[in-house]
Amino acid sequence: MTTPTIARPIDGKAAAAAVREKVAAEVARLSRENGLVPGLAVVLVGDDPASAAYVRSKGKATVAAGMRSFEHRLPASASQAELLDVVALLNADPTVHGILVQLPVPPQIDPHAVIMAIDPRKDVDGLHPENAGRLASGLPALVPCTPLGCLHLTKSVHSSLAGLEAVVVGRSNLVGKPVAQLLLAENATVTLAHSKTRDLPAVCRRADILVAAVGKPGMIRGDWVKPGATVIDVGINRVATDDGKGRLTGDVAYDEAEKVAGHITPVPGGVGPTTVAFLLVNTVRAACAAAGLPAPAL
Numbered sequence: 538m539t540t541p542t543i544a545r546p547i548d549g550k551a552a553a554a555a556v557r558e559k560v561a562a563e564v565a566r567l568s569r570e571n572g573l574v575p576g577l578a579v580v581l582v583g584d585d586p587a588s589a590a591y592v593r594s595k596g597k598a599t600v601a602a603g604m605r606s607f608e609h610r611l612p613a614s615a616s617q618a619e620l621l622d623v624v625a626l627l628n629a630d631p632t633v634h635g636i637l638v639q640l641p642v643p644p645q646i647d648p649h650a651v652i653m654a655i656d657p658r659k660d661v662d663g664l665h666p667e668n669a670g671r672l673a674s675g676l677p678a679l680v681p682c683t684p685l686g687c688l689h690l691t692k693s694v695h696s697s698l699a700g701l702e703a704v705v706v707g708r709s710n711l712v713g714k715p716v717a718q719l720l721l722a723e724n725a726t727v728t729l730a731h732s733k734t735r736d737l738p739a740v741c742r743r744a745d746i747l748v749a750a751v752g753k754p755g756m757i758r759g760d761w762v763k764p765g766a767t768v769i770d771v772g773i774n775r776v777a778t779d780d781g782k783g784r785l786t787g788d789v790a791y792d793e794a795e796k797v798a799g800h801i802t803p804v805p806g807g808v809g810p811t812t813v814a815f816l817l818v819n820t821v822r823a824a825c826a827a828a829g830l831p832a833p834a835l
């Protein structure tokens with residue numbers, strides 16, 4: 538009888554802590570040598586508890602890295618014009634190098650109008666079409682933070698992605714599309730799959746690197762995973778539990794997939810913590826660019 542092998546979990550918390558430490562060292566150097574203190578402004582519209590928790594953790598991480606944190610809260614009833622006024626103020630503020638409007642925004646606000654209003658040089662979410670286009674064209678860009686985290690974790694277990702089959706499930710502007718671009722830039726052979734993809738399980742089984750970003754708890758089953766594959770689970774889904782507290786779970790059926798995969802990111806503790814770490818990285822990059830300094834080695 539052969540002993541079943543269990544995938545090695547990829548520790549996103551440790552990886553994020555290491556990135557945040559490097560950011561803090563770089564921030565200290567910039568402050569010491571250039572008098573530059575990077576600043577990040579986060580805007581929250583409404584009081585969705587999950588969004589409020591994310592915004593708090595971003596603010597805490599920003600301060601912990603030695604940067605300036607600005608938080609702007611608007612009521613759920615705020616108009617698009619009110620939000621655009623706040624964005625305009627932040628665009629004009631030289632102490633603010635990064636602007637993030639927490640998504641989703643309430644239905645009376647068009648998220649595209651808000652994203653388009655953010656100065657692309659301060660767009661630390663990498664969502665402005667200028668940054669998305671630059672990424673697709675292979676030009677320097679601010680790149681969305683969660684995809685940067687996915688790539689960082691993938692590269693922590695693969696020295697080269699050249700020629701590997703990568704399948705990304707989910708085609709959002711925030712994750713699926715930019716992750717596909719980053720993997721392509723690393724010379725992986727990329728398939729961007731989605732809800733209309735025919736025989737999704739068979740497509741997933743081709744993947745040496747499988748990235749799940751669909752927002753459906755446990756959708757990717759164990760028998761969709763190629764033996765030895767690296768599985769990056771971007772899903773953060775809150776599911777009900779008997780004790781009423783709920784728990785976070787990913788898009789991958791972890792208990793099944795860990796019996797097949799080579800490496801796998803857990804939820805929580807996988808991709809999630811790296812998102813905030815790369816938000817800090819993007820803010821330092823934006824601050825250096827604004828000050829005419831070379832891109833930091835982060």
Ligand code: GUN
Nearest residue numbers: 637638639640641662683
């Ligand atoms: N909501 C969930 N994730 C994100 C993110 O990365 N950026 C923004 N702006 N909103 C989010």
